[in-house]
Amino acid sequence: xxFNKLFSLALEKGITDFQVIYSGEGNTSITVYDSKLxxxxxxxxxxLAAKGIxxxxxxxxxxxxxxxxxxxxxxxxxxxSAKTITSKDEVFIYEGDAKYKKLPFxxxxxxxxxxxxxxxxxxxxxxxxxxxxxxxxxxxxDYNESNDFRYIINSKGLKLKVQNNGASLxxxxxxxxxxxxxxGYETYVSNDFSKFDLEYxxxxxxxxxxxxxxxxxxxxxxxxxxxxESVTSTILESFESIFSSEAVYKNLSVxxxxxxxxxxxxKVTLVxxxxxxxxxxxxxFDNEGVGTQYKEIVKNGVLQEYIYNLKMAKIFNKKSTGNGxxxxxxxxxxxxxxxxxxxEEIISKIKNGLYITDxxxxxxxxxxxxxxxxxxxxxxxxxxxxxxDPVALITISSDIINLLKNVSEVSNTLKNGDDSPAILIxxxxxxxx
Amino acid sequence: MIVSxxxxxxxxxxxxxxxxxxxxxxxxxxxENWLSVMGGEVDRASSSRxxxxxxxxxxxxxxxxxxxxxxxxxSLLKLAFDLSQSFHDSPKxxxxxxxLKKGKHHHIDIYxxxxxxxxxxxxxxxxxxxxxxYSSEIVQAFSRYNDSHQSVVIGKMDGRFVSDERIYTRLxxxxxxxxxxxxxTGFTGPGRMMGYELFKLISPEKEGxxxxxxxxxxxxAAPCPSGVMPVIINNGFxxxxxxxxxxxxxxxxxxxxGVSIFTNKxxxxxxxxxxxxxxxxxxxxxxxxxxxxDEGYPQIKRELIKNGILTSYMIDEIGGRKMKINxxxxxxTESYKICPTSRMSNTYIVPGKATLDEMLKGIKYGLYxxxxxxxxxxxxxxxxxFAVTEGYMIRNxxxxxxxxxxxxxxxxxxxLMNIDMIGKELDLGQGMCGSVSGSIPVNVGQPPIRxxxxxxxxxxx
Numbered sequence: 001x002x003f004n005k006l007f008s009l010a011l012e013k014g015i016t017d018f019q020v021i022y023s024g025e026g027n028t029s030i031t032v033y034d035s036k037l038x039x040x041x042x043x044x045x046x047x048l049a050a051k052g053i054x055x056x057x058x059x060x061x062x063x064x065x066x067x068x069x070x071x072x073x074x075x076x077x078x079x080x081s082a083k084t085i086t087s088k089d090e091v092f093i094y095e096g097d098a099k100y101k102k103l104p105f106x107x108x109x110x111x112x113x114x115x116x117x118x119x120x121x122x123x124x125x126x127x128x129x130x131x132x133x134x135x136x137x138x139x140x141x142d143y144n145e146s147n148d149f150r151y152i153i154n155s156k157g158l159k160l161k162v163q164n165n166g167a168s169l170x171x172x173x174x175x176x177x178x179x180x181x182x183x184g185y186e187t188y189v190s191n192d193f194s195k196f197d198l199e200y201x202x203x204x205x206x207x208x209x210x211x212x213x214x215x216x217x218x219x220x221x222x223x224x225x226x227x228x229e230s231v232t233s234t235i236l237e238s239f240e241s242i243f244s245s246e247a248v249y250k251n252l253s254v255x256x257x258x259x260x261x262x263x264x265x266x267k268v269t270l271v272x273x274x275x276x277x278x279x280x281x282x283x284x285f286d287n288e289g290v291g292t293q294y295k296e297i298v299k300n301g302v303l304q305e306y307i308y309n310l311k312m313a314k315i316f317n318k319k320s321t322g323n324g325x326x327x328x329x330x331x332x333x334x335x336x337x338x339x340x341x342x343x344e345e346i347i348s349k350i351k352n353g354l355y356i357t358d359x360x361x362x363x364x365x366x367x368x369x370x371x372x373x374x375x376x377x378x379x380x381x382x383x384x385x386x387x388x389d390p391v392a393l394i395t396i397s398s399d400i401i402n403l404l405k406n407v408s409e410v411s412n413t414l415k416n417g418d419d420s421p422a423i424l425i426x427x428x429x430x431x432x433x
Numbered sequence: 434m435i436v437s438x439x440x441x442x443x444x445x446x447x448x449x450x451x452x453x454x455x456x457x458x459x460x461x462x463x464x465e466n467w468l469s470v471m472g473g474e475v476d477r478a479s480s481s482r483x484x485x486x487x488x489x490x491x492x493x494x495x496x497x498x499x500x501x502x503x504x505x506x507x508s509l510l511k512l513a514f515d516l517s518q519s520f521h522d523s524p525k526x527x528x529x530x531x532x533l534k535k536g537k538h539h540h541i542d543i544y545x546x547x548x549x550x551x552x553x554x555x556x557x558x559x560x561x562x563x564x565x566x567y568s569s570e571i572v573q574a575f576s577r578y579n580d581s582h583q584s585v586v587i588g589k590m591d592g593r594f595v596s597d598e599r600i601y602t603r604l605x606x607x608x609x610x611x612x613x614x615x616x617x618t619g620f621t622g623p624g625r626m627m628g629y630e631l632f633k634l635i636s637p638e639k640e641g642x643x644x645x646x647x648x649x650x651x652x653x654a655a656p657c658p659s660g661v662m663p664v665i666i667n668n669g670f671x672x673x674x675x676x677x678x679x680x681x682x683x684x685x686x687x688x689x690x691g692v693s694i695f696t697n698k699x700x701x702x703x704x705x706x707x708x709x710x711x712x713x714x715x716x717x718x719x720x721x722x723x724x725x726x727d728e729g730y731p732q733i734k735r736e737l738i739k740n741g742i743l744t745s746y747m748i749d750e751i752g753g754r755k756m757k758i759n760x761x762x763x764x765x766t767e768s769y770k771i772c773p774t775s776r777m778s779n780t781y782i783v784p785g786k787a788t789l790d791e792m793l794k795g796i797k798y799g800l801y802x803x804x805x806x807x808x809x810x811x812x813x814x815x816x817x818x819f820a821v822t823e824g825y826m827i828r829n830x831x832x833x834x835x836x837x838x839x840x841x842x843x844x845x846x847x848x849l850m851n852i853d854m855i856g857k858e859l860d861l862g863q864g865m866c867g868s869v870s871g872s873i874p875v876n877v878g879q880p881p882i883r884x885x886x887x888x889x890x891x892x893x894x
Contacts, residue, residue, distance in 0.1 A: 033690060038495060040519065043770050045485060045502040062481035064502045077480060084468065084478035084550040138692050138813075174692050174813050181694070183813045217888065220659040250471055251573040251609065254616065327477055361818040363867075364807030365840040369609060369618045370651075374840035374890045376809075376818035393816055393842050395659065395890020431659030431842070431890030 006050075006071045007155055013075050015052035015059075015082075017093035019154035021287055023047050026147040028116075032123040033140040035131060040120075049287075050074050051093075054082035058091040060327065092310040095156040097291040100284045105277050107163045108191040112147065119143050122169070122196065129202035130173045135210065137181075138174040143167065158289045166191045166280035168417075169198075171205035177213045184209025189280055189417045208357075215378060215392035217432035224353035225396060225425045226346060226382065229415040231359050232336060232423050235373065236270070238366040239400045243270075243297055244329040245306040245316055254371045254401065255303060263303045264404030269337040270298040272307065274322070276333045279419060283332060285322065292322035292332060301404070307331065335419035339410035343422050346409045348385040354430065355380045355387055356396060371399040374431070395431035403428070434586065435460045436486065436504055441588040442530050443506075447513040448490050449590055452522025455491035455751070456590035457728060460504065461769040465581035466545055470557040472573065473565075478550050487769040490516050494754040498772040528592035536597040536724020538732075539717060543629035544600060545580040552629060553578040556604060556637045563641030564608040570652060571645050572616070573609040576637075578602075580628070587729035597724045601874060602631045603863065606640045610648035617654075617837060619647025620806075620822065624863040624874070627718045647804065647823050650835050657824060657839035657891025663799035664841065664884045665792050665827065670805045670862025672781050672877035674884075675710060677810040677817040678845035679703075683737060683745075684763070685752030685775035686869050687812035694815035694846050698743045704849035706741040707785055714762070714778030720863040721780075721875040723765075727773035730762035737780075749775040767871025774870045781878030785855030792854050792883040799827040800839065800889055807864060815845035839891040848887060856881035 003020055010018040024046040031038045048066040052059055052075075059082025061074055123141040130139035145167040152160045170187040186204035188196055227235070247253035255263065264270075274292035276282050285291050288310050296304055308316065309324030323329050347355065356379040366373040374397035381389045398406075409424035441458055448456040466480040486509060487500035497519045499512050557576040564574035583599040603624030609616050621640045625631050666674055679695075687693035695703060704710075714732030716722050723732055728750045735745050748756065749764035752775045766773035793801075801824065808819025821839040825832045861878035 036495075039498065039772070041498040041772055043487075043500040045483075045500070045770060060479040062479070064483045064485065080550065081479045084554065085475050087471075087474040087476040089476075138690060140690075181814055183692075183811060220661075251611075327479075360811065360816075361807075361809045361820065361840065364809070365818060365820040367618060367838070370616055370838070372656075372838040372892065374657075374820070374838055374892065376816070376840065376842040376890075378816075392814075393844065393888060395818075395840055395842055395888065397656075397659065397838065397840075397890050397892035399892070429659060429890075429892045431888055433661060433888075 003153060005068060006074065009071050010052050010075045010078070011155065013079060015054050015075070015078065017155050018052040019093050019152065021049040021150060021152050023150040024148065028145045030120055030123050030143040031140070032127045033138065035128060037120055037124065050078050052078045052082070053091055053093060054079050057082040057085040089311055090314050093154050093156055094158065094289045094310060096158040096289050100291045101275060103275060103282055103284050106282060107165055111145065111165050111167060111191050111193055114193050122198065126169065126171055126198045126202055129198060130171060130206055133206050135175040135177045136173050136206065137176045140172045142170045152287065152289050154289065160285055160289055162284060164280065167193065169196045169201060171201040173205050173209050175209040175213065177210070180213050182209045182212045182215070187417060191280065212378065212390040212392065215390035217394050218354070218381065218391055218430065220430060220432050222427045223430050224350060225428045226350065226353065226355045226422055227425065228355065228357045228422050229413060229418040229420055231356050232420040233418040234359055234362050236334060236336065236420055238362050239368055240331045240334050241368045242371070242400065243306055245308045245312040246329050248306055249312060249315060252369055258303050259305065261303055262301050263401055264298055264301040265407045266300050267339060267407050267410050268298055268301050268404050269296060270334065271296050271337050272331050272334050274332040276419065278416060279333045281332060286324045287326065288320065288324035290320045290322040290324060295321060333419050336410055336421055336423060338412045338414055338421040340412055341409060343411045343413050346411055346422070346424055347382055347387060350382045351384060353382040354391060355382050371401060373398065397429045397431065435462050435484065435584065436509070436586070438530055440506055440509065444488065444509045444513045445588060445590055446527055447510055448488060448517050449527045450524055451517040451520040452524055453490040453492045453517070453520045454525045457489045458486065458588045459727060459769055460486045460586045461583060463581060463583040463768065464545065465579070467577060467579045468550055468553040468557060469575060469577040470554070470561045471575040473561065475554055483768060485769045488512055488516055489772065490520065491751055492520055492522060494751065496751055500770050527590050530588050530594040531592045534595045536595065538715065538724050539626060539722060541600045541628050545582045545628060548580060548629045556632060560604065560606045560637035560641030563638040564606060564645040567608070567642055567645030568649055570610040570612065570649055571608050572611040574641065574645065575607045576641065577605040587725065587727070589729055593729045595725045595729045599626060599723050600628050601626055602628055604637060604640060606644040608645040608648040610652040612652060617648055617651035619644040619651065622863060624720050625718050626720055626722050650823055651837045654835035654837035656893030657836035657889065658893040659890050661886050661888050663796045664802055664887050664889065665799070666802045666882050666884065667804065668856065668858055668880050669860035670864070670877060671802065672862060672879035673805050673808050673819050673864065675782050675879060676777065676780055676877040677808040677819055678843065678848045680777050680780050681810050681868065682812040682815060682845055683747055685746060685748040685756060688746050689752045689755040692813040694812065695743060701743055702741045703743045703846070704738050704741045705852050707855050708738060708741055708849065708852055709783040710738040710781065711736050711783060712747055712777055712780040716779050719779045719861065719876055721778040726762045726764040727766050728760065728764040730760060732778065733762050735761050747775050747777060749773065765870060765873050767873055771871045776868065776870060776873055777866060777875050779861060779876035779878065781859060781861060782855065782880065782882065784857050784859045784880040787854040787856050789856065789881055792856065792881065793827060793830045793832070795830065796827045797829055801825045801827050801832050802841070810845065816842070817845060818842045836891065836893065839889055841887050841889055843887045848884060851885045851887070852882050853885050854883040
């Protein structure tokens with residue numbers, strides 16, 4: 001698409017700097033259960049996100065309707081938006097970095113060349129591998145594929161493009177044994193079709209379900225708790241806003257004024273790694289056109305830095321860290337840096353504790369402003385160094401700083417789809433019987 | 434019209450050529466606006482627009498779905514052709530689209546397109562100022578105005594042809610109270626399926642004050658203790674307990690696959706006999722209402738549970754094919770990009786007779802959950818959770834000290850039997866419900882209710 005006319009119109013109407021992000025998103029999904037293909041879905045849409053500086057304020061507008069005849073209305077919307085802003089913060093359109101890191105793994109052209117029939121066949125096979133197992137009452141396989149592109153073009157001469165694709169294959173099953181119904185789930189994310197291991201997915205989903213049969217709450221008290229990779233990732237990601245300079249600036253973060261202070265145990269190193277090869281959200285630049293970078297946010301328990309976009313960098317007298325997205329700031333791949341011990345080694349040293357493998361309710365039971373959380377959890381009892389009886393319908397409660405300060409081990413395990421390893425918490429409050 | 438009737442008919446005809454027995458063409462044009470005030474300044478004011486179409490073809494209970502933002506003739510016909518290649522059967526008769534039926538059950542006074550940013554700013558500043566001036570403990574406040582106008586047209590192979598205009602307006606107010614050491618929050622978020630006239634019903638000042646009051650209560654509250662105890666849940670958003678513990682497990686998305694705890698339970702007792710519940714998509718201008726569902730059927734009132742007996746599920750037409758039950762007109766989706774499926778509308782527990790005093794009587798040690806946040810559920814097991822945003826301990830039959838940070842967890846099948854008293858004053862609370870077909874506006878609701886025992890989780894001793 002050619003946006004030259006849109007740019008000249010914007011500048012004519014008094015916008016001093018102008019930028020568009022032109023993006024497209026295509027998705028395909030295949031659902032199999034009851035041993036047959038149930039549905040096949042595709043979707044495609046393109047979006048234009050326009051922003052421009054008018055009288056020193058940043059106006060924005062996002063639309064799916066942007067043929068040449070819509071250009072005047074787009075410019076009017078941006079100007080209207082800018083006129084309404086009263087915040088005095090200085091705003092920027094960026095001329096770009098000298099160079100950007102190349103991330104060729106973000107797009108795999110072979111993925112699109114694989115026939116739809118083969119993708120359907122794979123999902124059918126996965127579902128049938130689960131439904132053959134004992135006690136399985138329901139088996140579902142879902143294949144999802146995405147294909148996205150993003151252009152950033154602005155009046156300062158910046159022109160960037162990135163293209164991503166990716167796929168996920170998920171296995172879910174329900175088992176009924178001894179009158180108890182339990183669910184199991186496992187997923188694998190990649191843009192390399194040859195990486196999908198049906199055996200692994202079917203076995204893991206099935207054993208997750210079967211091993212939780214008979215799960216019940218434990219007594220309410222404090223426990224030593226090992227959080228698995230996905231639980232650690234879920235909790236850390238829910239609290240990522242406290243590391244944002246914007247939250248600090250707006251008095252919304254418990255980390256205000258804490259740079260250089262100890263906010264976690266020595267075992268805690270938290271990094272944002274936008275170049276992580278195993279993550280489909282890796283990216284070379286943010287939506288302001290600033291190159292992304294690897295950074296240690298917390299090192300051996302000490303808070304090093306917040307993350308910034310252009311606007312907040314100016315206020316804090318820093319450089320943007322390449323975390324400007326939408327109208328705010330977010331991490332790209334934020335995670336605990338892995339430690340040295342395996343999960344098995346860590347478990348073998350625990351006399352009495354819990355191994356939490358699933359949490360629910362993270363969107364409502366985590367308060368990122370106060371820092372507290374109380375999450376529905378399930379997992380297993382750890383007794384004398386061994387994983388034993390299943391546990392369900394308990395809550396784990398703490399606050400983020402207490403959690404970070406109580407981290408006594410960080411595993412060396414990283415799991416596909418989750419960026420963080422497993423972490424051991426010395427003490428956390430559990431609600432149960 | 435977003436797409437002409439003639440073109441819609443052409444698309445349906447081409448779709449039906451290869452033998453499917455169901456065609457649904459859904460066309461949407463939606464504009465959304467938002468403005469937010471933080472620290473007394475407007476820091477965000479913007480709008481967005483999506484426009485596109487989706488097409489679904491089915492034969493029996495198998496379907497294919499495609500969506501596109503390209504709504505010209507060539508693109509829509511290509512989509513129809515591509516999707517039709519999944520079927521190889523003898524063509525079924527197509528009934529021509531009838532006269533367009535326009536939804537007009539809900540009256541709108543002031544449409545979002547007639548609301549200026551200045552009007553939105555005025556509302557936000559009024560609630561912001563009310564929060565900030567509540568007390569010196571309120572260190573930050575914010576407020577956000579959201580409104581949207583969704584126009585949809587649905588045409589189907591059986592000649593059904595309807596349009597609906599869905600107007601939503603909502604105000605979010607948030608306040609943060611701090612004593613320099615810790616900080617706590619309070620939120621409110623009233624909304625209706627109506628325009629700017631919402632502010633004749635609700636006062637921005639009262640909402641701002643309420644958010645500040647909650648933040649202040651939480652600042653002085655002790656961490657909630659953990660354990661199993663009796664809990665009284667207040668009316669309004671308290672209804673999230675029914676939404677999570679039961680509502681989702683009554684949707685065709687879980688029942689139709691046989692993965693709900695309430696599969697094969699129609700006509701059976703699933704709740705204490707004091708409990709009746711409905712899902713009513715017709716309540717005038719309510720947050721979860723609409724004229725037609727997203728398969729083009731008029732919204733209705735569904736009696737889900739009568740005196741503890743399960744009387745109805747919530748079913749969409751395609752989901753109903755699998756279950757061999759008729760649709761209850763419950764098909765909803767976030768937008769044309771996502772395939773619609775069975776969802777809730779305005780779901781609530783029917784009022785009973787108990788007073789708060791009667792409920793408190795006899796509770797030696799328990800929790801009064803005055804205000805609730807969101808939650809989630811796994812319908813296959815029925816295990817659910819939700820957050821308490823304002824809570825008090827109950828000691829010797831009296832509401833005692835404030836506690837913070839609690840969440841409640843339970844199992845739907847057990848909890849519904851454990852609800853033993855139901856109060857009088859019904860109120861509804863607004864939420865965004867996230868599920869298979871995306872994020873949609875729903876009301877949850879109930880009078881105050883008492884649960885004999887449920888697991889409370891908090892970090893207190």
